[in-house]
Amino acid sequence: MSITSALSSALSGLSATSRQAEVLSSNVANATTPGYARREVQLGAAVLAGTGQGVAVLGISRDVDQFLINERRLSQAGDGERSTTATFLGRVEDAIGLPEEPGSIPARIAALERALIEASGRPDVDARLAAVAASAQSLAAGLNTASQDIKSARATADRDIGTEVDRLNGALGQIHELNTELRSFSAAGYDVSALLDQRQKLIDGVAQIVPLREMPRGPNQVALYTLGGVALVDGTAVVLGFTPTNTITPDMTQASGALSGLTVNGRAVDTAGIGSPILGGKLAALFAIRDDLAVSAQGRLDAVARDLVERFSQSGLDPTLAPGAPGLFTDRGLPLVPTDEVGLAGRLRLNAAVDPAQGGALFRLRDGLGAVTAGPPGNGSLLVGLGQALSAARPLASPGFIAGSRSLAGLMADVLSDTATRRLGADSQASFTAARLSALSDLERQDGVDTDQEMQMLLVIEKNYAANAKVIQTVSDMINTLIGLGS
Incomplete structure (x- = not known):
């Protein structure tokens, strides 16, 4: 993988995790909002000319049970x-x-x-x-x-x-x-x-x-x-x-x-x-x-x-x-x-x-x-x-x-x-x-936003964000090293 590809992949990872954090914060903020359906970011591999280029945000899905509704x-x-x-x-x-x-x-x-x-x-x-x-x-x-x-x-x-x-x-x-x-x-x-x-x-x-x-x-x-x-x-x-x-x-x-x-x-x-x-x-x-x-x-x-x-x-x-x-x-x-x-x-x-x-x-x-x-x-x-x-x-x-x-x-x-x-x-x-x-409404709320689960996911998102940031920092260090070798 070239330095450019690594940088592009890491930037897409930062963008995806940032979007995940934004959606997750909305879920937590609306945990008790009537009619609010939990959101989830749908991710997929970004491919350019047959080569992987990081991650892509495919869309935002709502987690609902239509039969229960x-x-x-x-x-x-x-x-x-x-x-x-x-x-x-x-x-x-x-x-x-x-x-x-x-x-x-x-x-x-x-x-x-x-x-x-x-x-x-x-x-x-x-x-x-x-x-x-x-x-x-x-x-x-x-x-x-x-x-x-x-x-x-x-x-x-x-x-x-x-x-x-x-x-x-x-x-x-x-x-x-x-x-x-x-x-x-x-x-x-x-x-x-x-x-x-x-x-x-x-x-x-x-x-x-x-x-x-x-x-x-x-x-x-x-x-x-x-x-x-x-x-x-x-x-x-x-x-x-x-x-x-x-x-x-x-x-x-x-x-x-x-x-x-x-x-x-x-x-x-x-x-x-x-x-x-x-x-x-x-x-x-x-x-x-x-x-x-x-x-x-x-x-x-x-x-x-x-x-x-x-x-x-x-x-x-x-x-x-x-x-x-x-x-x-x-x-x-x-x-x-x-x-x-x-x-x-x-x-x-x-x-x-x-x-x-x-x-x-x-x-x-x-x-x-x-x-x-x-x-x-x-x-x-x-x-x-x-x-x-x-x-x-x-x-x-x-x-x-x-x-x-x-x-x-x-x-x-x-x-x-x-x-x-x-x-x-x-x-x-x-x-x-x-x-x-009342029973059906309780079941529907159970399928709603679970703040404990959202907080656990936030920890994962935080680690992913830090990992992508580390890649960018490493690429930056590599570029600076290469520049230093040429001077």
Whole structure:
């Protein structure tokens, strides 16, 4: 080997080890940076005219396990879906409340039943009649509040859908732009590791909203498809469309056109069912809350409200009532229309005839809602009948429940049991997906930057650098010696 070749080889070694030290320092500095993938300098022999000329830096590689990343992304989507669902069902359960909780709907039903029993024993005591009115008012207010909570959750889901769709559109557009930049920079020979990290982070964000598959498309190019086979990014980025609704009422549905669906490049797509391209992610869970879970929860509350209204307005219970007149509970002061049950829990009101605050009189609880003047104060037969109507087992007129006769308390217990079962199931699924996501994330971090290993490699790089520097120093000494011989 000539002196020139030795010097060239040593200089290339210095350049390569310097690049290795630079990449290694970046690895250590970003050891805890989310989305950062460990870099490694790829080296190869430099050959000129068939002769070795030292070492060449072939490029910078990112150390990633794509299979593990794909599995983690699917777990992210599942975690987003199930935690969102579990949170909503927990909110519904809280709105109803447990029987032992003061202010819960079951507790308010029990309070009305006690008040009727106490008032029927002493119908001449106005305080006991007032307790009946207050308990009935409280029960109506409890159903109103629970209905409002579900309505609010449904409106929140609709707003969140709009937010997530905007996030998706923004992320997909940026991923497409990064694909374009990566194509250009890769062709120019630049290190594109930072751009690849940025793109991976964006794809991770998309995977939290919609489960997807990443497919390679040439050097440093990717395409994204939903599990349902709809392209999100492949050459170009799709545009998702959704229009939030300012105010949502219980009767509004996507099927009726009152609520917005989802479009992909202007084409409507299913938001539920096995044919939905968004199935399995947070976006699907939000649509399920708005269009299914909240509607179902509202329907169960409306069934309780209807049963309550019909119990106190049944024929023969109060002989002072005119045919078709509302009983103790009303639909905003009007009789119940069976075909207008949707949203009844939010419209339930105490009959103004027994509410002194609305110009009514307490004696009508004892003498009849249609009574003009007070009757004998010791007559408690109507109060006894009201109490029996509340606790009697009767068939349910509303659809969607298991056939059979129940008391109002029994019906409410069934509603609460069904809600709790759904919530417990959702919590169990959410816990499983969260544990799986945590395990996969831990595995991914284990494949990340190991600072101990990086420090060991730094020692090797230091020795290599010193060795190449020693070669240069030796060549320099040789040249100086040769110059000295010639002088």
